[in-house]
Amino acid sequence: MIRPALLVLFASLAAPLAAQTRTELDVMGSRGAVLGWEAVGRLETGRGFCTATLIARDFVLTAAHCVHDVAGRPVAAANLRFRAGYQNGQAIAERGITEYRVGAGYTDTGDGQLDATMIANDVALLRLDTEIFAAEARPFTLATTPPEGSAVSVVSYGRGRAEVLSREARCALVGRFVEGILGFDCSVTFGSSGAPVFIRENGRLRILSIISGGNADVAYGPGLTAQVSALKAQFADGAARTEPGPGARVIGIGERSDSGAKFVRP
Numbered sequence: 001m002i003r004p005a006l007l008v009l010f011a012s013l014a015a016p017l018a019a020q021t022r023t024e025l026d027v028m029g030s031r032g033a034v035l036g037w038e039a040v041g042r043l044e045t046g047r048g049f050c051t052a053t054l055i056a057r058d059f060v061l062t063a064a065h066c067v068h069d070v071a072g073r074p075v076a077a078a079n080l081r082f083r084a085g086y087q088n089g090q091a092i093a094e095r096g097i098t099e100y101r102v103g104a105g106y107t108d109t110g111d112g113q114l115d116a117t118m119i120a121n122d123v124a125l126l127r128l129d130t131e132i133f134a135a136e137a138r139p140f141t142l143a144t145t146p147p148e149g150s151a152v153s154v155v156s157y158g159r160g161r162a163e164v165l166s167r168e169a170r171c172a173l174v175g176r177f178v179e180g181i182l183g184f185d186c187s188v189t190f191g192s193s194g195a196p197v198f199i200r201e202n203g204r205l206r207i208l209s210i211i212s213g214g215n216a217d218v219a220y221g222p223g224l225t226a227q228v229s230a231l232k233a234q235f236a237d238g239a240a241r242t243e244p245g246p247g248a249r250v251i252g253i254g255e256r257s258d259s260g261a262k263f264v265r266p
Contacts, residue, residue, distance in 0.1 A: 027166045034092075038137035041053070043194065051192060051193065053196045054137055055142070058131045063211065064103055064108070065118075084132060092136050095129055102123065102125075103231070105121035106118055106123070116178050119221075123228065143207060146199055154167070154192070155167045159189050177220075182221050209222060209224060
């Protein structure tokens with residue numbers, strides 16, 4: 001069981017995760033292989049990226065720690081860019097970000113780790129500057145929480161596969177923990193932050209969670225239904241987002257993020 005104590009994130013997990021061989025990834029190395037997955041893309045800041053997913057024509061979903069800098073400060077929306085279906089330097093659709101909201105209980109401590117409360121709220125909803133229509137990329141919808149042991153899959157970019165999407169098609173939900181956190185036996189690495197965890201419901205793939213952190217054996221992510229509903233309500237109410245302080249930046253390989261976020265330099 002996860003305790004509310006600090007959980008080590010990807011910055012400390014690079015070696016064991018990179019060494020894992022128990023999982024095979026389906027690398028989407030051709031444009032045809034991306035068909036159906038165009039809504040998954042890279043969220044870029046100019047110096048690094050996370051994985052993010054289109055969940056409406058004008059909204060993408062990722063982890064809150066992806067939009068915070070090394071000091072735990074919010075990154076300016078103008079520095080963010082979503083590239084749907086990104087592959088080898090090209091995207092199906094590319095949009096800027098006008099504003100975003102993060103989980104109400106998320107407070108980035110800037111110490112390189114997340115506690116259980118932070119992981120449970122490690123959700124960010126970003127508004128695109130122009131809508132992406134279904135002819136370009138069809139948004140994914142959210143799932144309900146399934147029983148433990150349910151099969152899930154993760155689609156992401158990451159270290160060593162930064163230019164193409166990869167899918168781990170066979171992993172599982174292995175537990176539910178404090179504050180609504182979900183655990184998965186999926187392999188993740190740098191760049192996987194914010195990646196969608198899919199489950200099949202009524203014959204359709206839906207997003208159950210997003211990757212937040214973990215250890216060498218288990219990846220953790222927040223429950224999404226209540227979080228995303230609350231964030232959508234904030235946009236509807238015009239709730240303000242805290243502006244970042246000066247000097248916001250993201251990191252590349254070889255640097256450790258004091259906020260817990262780890263990005264792969266393109």
